[in-house]
Amino acid sequence: MTALPNRDRRAERREDTRREILDAAWAVARQDGLENVTLRAVAERVGMRAPSLYSHFESKNAIYDAMFGQAWSEYLDQIEDLDASLPAAPRKALLFMLQTFVDFCTADLPRFQLMNLRVVTGFAPSPEAYAPSLRVMELFRRRAAALGAPNDEDVDLLAAAVGGLVDAQWSNDPGGTRYIRLLPRAIDALADDLGLPGPKLRRKR
Amino acid sequence: MTALPNRDRRAERREDTRREILDAAWAVARQDGLENVTLRAVAERVGMRAPSLYSHFESKNAIYDAMFGQAWSEYLDQIEDLDASLPAAPRKALLFMLQTFVDFCTADLPRFQLMNLRVVTGFAPSPEAYAPSLRVMELFRRRAAALGAPNDEDVDLLAAAVGGLVDAQWSNDPGGTRYIRLLPRAIDALADDLGLPGPKLRRKR
DNA sequence: GTCTATACACCGATAGAC
């Protein structure tokens, strides 16, 4: 009976290659647009021929799928250990949380398109890739409940409104702040409606 | 000196053909998805070969452009003569206006994607096609001002939030009402923030 | 297992005959 190595070096290398391919895909997406990602362009960036990618991903949509999961996981990592640094005031805490999402989404257009819009037709995230986005939503619900907004509908409305602000920002004023600067006002309005304690984030006009 | 006919029959026929092509493009978009529209599929539907479309549109993006303008014009027509039938209560009037937009956007996914999202990369609407969407926004601002919301920022926030609701509806619960049913609550919250007179659309929890 | 070479069917677009 031979001893098994305690690390599977082959699997590690495989995982490295997969990550390298995904990095290349992100780079191409940022340069040429999310749906202008081509297997040939990705392959060239990692020093391969296009068909070789099929040794690591079973299709182009599988690459999109992995990118989708990667993006949400990255955001999840960023907010997971944030409980300690949340402000005490409920509205400020809400703003802080949502602002991290807005910042994350406005920093990278193809990432936002992949995470929040259904830009790539024929692509629907697999349950596995969808999981981290559900965890984000769950975490958000838990924190909102702790702040005094226990209702799922409230969180849905807030999430949809924030997504709408980011989308409008990218669509109508890319690089500017015309829409996303309205986030504090949106939170105040909703918080008032929910009966969340003050103080208000913005002065009333 | 020969008399000119008072109608340019040739131009009329040309316009008819253009409209026929656009109708076919919408049909393909609804069947196969907005970005799976191919010139060959559109041409087949109108009984042509693909290259013949170039006699009527200078590129595929020009077809998208015309569709974009068509969609917004259609919505503009629908709401232009609505002043008379608006409810008297400000919040009800606001809800009525926004509900027409939500209904219009939830009725047809490719149309919504073309109007509100930037799904087709490399496509940006021409100034000419963009005009009717600006007229819709202008009309909306005018009516909101008449209802007591004269500030551009308020209208921006409301528009972005409504767009977010529709997008979340299509992305996470297509065919359902989970998000769009929150419209009255969203309006109440914003209206309270703006100091718009009641009565409220929804009972407070 | 990993990669290359090659092929296929499709895409948007153009040239030129009629």
Next chain:
DNA sequence: GTCTATCGGTGTATAGAC
């Protein structure tokens, strides 16, 4: 104005070298 023929590109599939 519509056609055929064709171009360079695409995603995808498979055979086979190593």
